């Protein structure tokens with residue numbers, strides 16, 4: 001942690017955290033469960049085989065930003081059933097993370113989760129991590145009218161719903177591209193960098209997480225969220241003494 005990173009965040013009163021692969025490391029591979037359940041849902045919804053379902057899943061992701069958005073736009077799918085199904089996963093592989101919970105709790109101001117998943121999924125994951133109690137709110141894909149990050153309108157609706165002033169906020173994300181709009185809006189941005197994957201199918205989302213990561217919309221980078229937050233909090237509390 002450089003002094004400048006702590007100084008740069010000294011005005012922040014709202015701490016916004018993405019959920020998946022940000023509050024827990026991607027090695028836990030929860031996303032692959034969601035990914036597989038999406039394929040299964042599409043197979044049943046469109047009465048196609050698994051290969052075709054995978055192809056559509058990827059195509060919609062690329063063309064519409066999320067698979068959900070593509071299914072809604074192209075097939076008029078009801079999002080609620082899809083979201084419930086794909087997030088019905090086993091999170092027991094996630095180890096509790098008291099250190100992260102304490103680091104977030106010690107930050108001055110408000111802490112919220114902003115996820116392209118659902119509130120139920122966020123509660124499930126944060127509950128397993130043992131950190132649910134440190135957050136003041138959860139904002140999900142339903143609260144944005146099913147508009148996902150990185151779409152501009154998703155952040156507009158998030159800010160309207162939460163009442164957060166972007167110039168007093170910092171956002172933490174593993175997907176570099178999801179930090180472009182927050183940067184434009186005046187938030188400070190911290191990319192929680194996932195490992196760069198070997199080229200294999202199950203790690204596709206890690207590759208996508210790195211896309212655009214060399215842009216100037218990334219203000220800070222860390223591979224250790226807990227360590228980063230502790231250092232910021234220590235520097236902030238030292239500065240006010």
Ligand SMILES: [Mg+2]
Pocket residue numbers: 018019020021022173174175
């Ligand atoms: Mg994420």
